[in-house]
Amino acid sequence: MAFAVNQPWIGVILSPGDDGSIVIAQAQRNDFEPELKGGERLNAIGSDTTTGISVNATDIVEEPDTLGSYSELNAFRRQQSALVDIISENRIWLDITSATEGTHRVYVAPQASRPAWALPxxxxxxxxxxxxxxxxxxxxxxxxxxxxxxxxxxxxxxxxxxxxxxxxxxxxxxxxxxxxxxxxxxxxxxxxxxxxxxxxxxxxxxxxxxxxxxxxxxxxxxxxxxxxxxxxxxxxxxxxxxxxxxxxxxxxxxxxxxxxxxxxxxxxxxxxxxxxxxxxxxxxxxxxxxxxxxxxxxxxxxxxxxxxxxxxxxxxxxxxxxxxxxxxRLFDLGAWAFRLGSYLVGAILLVALDAFLIYGVAVERVPAFGIALLVLGLVYLPLRNAIGGWFDKRPGLTKQGFPQLVEIGLERVPERQSAKWQALLVETFDPLTVQPTTPAAYAALIDDGQGLVVPGHSTLPPLVLQFAAGGRRLFSMHDVGRAQDLVDLVAHALNSSDAHEQGVRKERTRIARDLHDNIGAQLLRTLHTPDVQRKDAIVSETLADLRDIISNVQGDGMALDEVLAELRYETNERLASAGLQLNWRSSGSPAIGVSARLAHTLRSIVREGASNAIRHANAEQLSIEIIENNNEISLTISDNGTGFADAGPKPGHGLENISSRVLGEGGSLSITGASGTRIHARMPLLEGSIA
Incomplete structure (x- = not known):
């Protein structure tokens, strides 16, 4: 830096002209006499105490070793020393040729050093x-x-x-x-x-x-x-x-x-x-x-x-x-190599075509470069993009991979599930080894791309794959993305399978509960009914309930007062057949509607409460109170039977079913056994008007 600036400075930027002359590209000072403008040609340089020297483009050649012979190189060096002697003077002149003023002389006082800002x-x-x-x-x-x-x-x-x-x-x-x-x-x-x-x-x-x-x-x-x-x-x-x-x-x-x-x-x-x-x-x-x-x-x-x-x-x-x-980042070398290589080829083609136009066709430099750039843009760049699209088109999950993912999700034996998962990874990446590893949250590269960590999920263990393509290459970031995609897909398959299993179990539990609470209650009611015609009617109602259970009660809404009226009649008939008295109290707006599901829940809870009173309570009467207020239904069922100890009711399907139904409706439940059994449930009501 110090060597470069500790040189005499005229205050101009010089460039070679097309005809071998020196062109003043820019004047970096404003104290030339007369004013010096860019674009003028420098013919000679001298001072009042030295002989002027003619100059040409060779004097500003960037690399002297490019001269044609050693004699030219030695002459160049002698010319450089002579020019240094001139510009070391206190005042020098420049012979300039311009298009408007012709040939004239410009004077300037060189500075002892070159400013750093003037360096190109x-x-x-x-x-x-x-x-x-x-x-x-x-x-x-x-x-x-x-x-x-x-x-x-x-x-x-x-x-x-x-x-x-x-x-x-x-x-x-x-x-x-x-x-x-x-x-x-x-x-x-x-x-x-x-x-x-x-x-x-x-x-x-x-x-x-x-x-x-x-x-x-x-x-x-x-x-x-x-x-x-x-x-x-x-x-x-x-x-x-x-x-x-x-x-x-x-x-x-x-x-x-x-x-x-x-x-x-x-x-x-x-x-x-x-x-x-x-x-x-x-x-x-x-x-x-x-x-x-x-x-x-x-x-x-x-x-x-x-x-x-x-x-x-x-x-x-x-x-x-x-x-x-x-x-x-050795693992990314392939993609980077293509990008850098394609840019390199483009640069070489540009230089080669430019040189051909200049030296082979004799086109001037500026038009030649423009033509070369145009050809490169119209021909090479579209071809490069097409090749790049093919190069970056990496295979994702194959068609055979999707059935494998489904099989992994449906497989319920952990050992076979893990074996199928490893087989899919081997088919996708062809690693030399597959080994268990510590748990990881996401897929990642290890050891400069020698290993690929694949996180586990549920019953699938985390694995590390070593050396892709049978040891012929390292794993790349593309492999990381593909491995994570596979993990996400298999996790979705496993979660979907688990959700299906949970849905099946839930549906089985619902059917068992409904059969216990509703069909069981109806059959018990049939047993205690002496009238044959009435038995037939109850059996018909039971079949209707069975259809409701199978269809999961997806019907339209019902008026609350109609649901309560039918339920009161049915419950009174059951209790009377068993020798129990019913005390019924209900209140609510007749315009209030309830969903088929909530109506089914009310019937199931009341039927289960009545069944328990008939079979277990040794009661004489059963009281049922159903009150609708502020979009909420309050249901209370109590009897005057023996009740149960403070430790809680004995476990059984009936009370468990009641609890499950109430919680399923988003409500709350309390059951007490002092002085008889008392069941109190509160459930939200989705209000709807019934025409």
Whole structure:
């Protein structure tokens, strides 16, 4: 940072023109005499005490190593030193050509230092890449300090920082730097680049399997250390070959090491997933570097992206390596690989098509880029979306899975139920092992995706599945979602089955209770009736009650006074046949209606109370009071019989049925046995008018 700002500053942003000239893109100061405007061309620069120097686009080239020969490179360095001598003067002039004013001279006093705010975005991008790479390497090394791989990753981070920071300084200079500083920064850039490559080669030589002895690692560093001297000694055919050949060779070695490691770890899903990050990162970084920078330079064309943007791509490459060594979210690599790979392919197609239009069809840069972008949007992006939809289309529960879930829900033997559940999980995920585990609330991944925890439910135990697809891959977040869906579905099936069983038991209990309270009471009434015709009538009523029981009393509502009148007649007849006297009292509005269910409940309670008085109480009379008030029915049944002890009535179906019926209506019940039996129930009344 200090090195970059401690340079003389004219106060302009320069860019290369299409004809090889220098264009003033923007004036960053307002003290030019006369005023300097963006879009004008810079022809020459000088001062009152020095000879003017003509300038062209070569003087502001971002990467001097891209020049065609070493003679051009040496001339460039001499020109840079001469330009530095000029802009170090107190007052300089700029020969400018504009479309409106023609050629004229502009004066300005250069400042001794360049403000930080005047540094371009590309400078800060490369600085960020350098320090972010070093921080990533240090972070992984801090996490896994006992392993050799993270150490080499940290070393590569230092190399990346050296390469990026040096390139940021000389690549974003305003106009010129002293030749000795340019050489120093270039050597530092090359040394950082080959150090980065050497460290990655050593990393892949020991991680995740060691495939090279320490002597080979030392040899890698020795050979890589000699590489920058090729450029310093200028013994390569061209500066580009001297600078980029070593890097290309290193990338090829790295790709070969990844292939070897993949072969050695074919039975280790975690290591293969980590190498997946390596392979994806190397593919992305290598292809972009080779296609966009190295190949164009080696065949004499201009790079297709700037050096600063190339460093941004290198950071992505390096981040992938760091994530692989840190084993971060290995289980999501497949989806991320497709996304990153598809974007990478799109970028390569865009660059390739743009280069073809410029160099093959001779279309100007701006229209060529627009055409390439249009073709990419109309052709590649729809194809990418279609492929992405196919890629993300993961099978859910198969058609065979639904009958299995139903069978699990209907199976009542816990052992067979658990066996069917495990069979469904094995069919879905094909794990190597299935083992019981501790209870869990939700499905989750463990051990970097090596295991999938499947929570249990009811009689199904919690399980952990190890290694999906027969050990060929790790479990993913998609598998977590699918496992949770299966758990939710089987829980619904089990709950539905339980609800069905409870409904069946409840219905059986209701039928048994109604048979006891109503049919039993009617049959007892028949036994005590001497009149044959009356017996026939009672039997007919009993059959009607039986139909009510079977249909669960789902009929229409009834008038309360009609229900009470029929019930009083029936009860009086039963008691009279048994020699008991009935005291009946009822009150309520004749317009009040009750549901068929409540009417059935009233009849059942009164019949059960009368039956108990006839059979057990040794009573002489039975009193029944039914009062409707404030949308509530109060029912009291009492006799003058023997009652029961304070400890409570003897258990039996009759009183239990009464309690169940009252509670089923949302009411309350009290039963006492002092001085005879007394049953008091209060039940809410759903009011309805009866026409």
């Amino acid at each position: 975005f590309e400078f800060w991008l490369q600085i960020f890449v350098g320090f972010a790479g070093m921080a990533l390497g240090g972070w992984v090394w801090a996490l896994r300090r006992r392993e050799a791989g993270p150490f080499f990753l940290a070393v590569s981070g230092v190399g990346l920082m050296a390469a990026a920071v040096s390139a940021a300084i000389y690549g974003t200079r305003e106009l010129a730097l002293p030749a000795e500083q340019l050489v120093m920064l270039t050597v530092l850039n090359q040394a950082g680049s080959v150090s980065w490559g050497a460290a990655i080669i050593c990393l892949l030589s020991v991680y995740p399997r060691r495939i090279a002895p320490n002597a080979v690692l030392v040899a890698v560093w020795v050979v890589s250390g000699l590489a920058p001297w090729i450029g310093i000694a200028q013994i390569a055919p061209t500066p580009s070959i001297g600078s980029y050949t070593t890097i290309i060779v290193q990338l090829l070695v790295i790709a070969g090491l990844v292939a070897i490691q993949l072969s050695l770890t074919r039975r280790d899903p975690v290591a293969r997933a980590a190498l997946g990050w390596f392979g994806l990162s190397i593919m992305a970084g290598s292809i972009v570097f080779v296609v966009a920078i190295a190949v164009p330079l080696l065949i004499g064309l201009e790079p297709q992206i700037s050096q600063a943007h190339a460093f941004g791509i290198v950071l992505l490459f390096y981040a992938g390596l760091a994530l692989g060594v840190a084993r971060y």
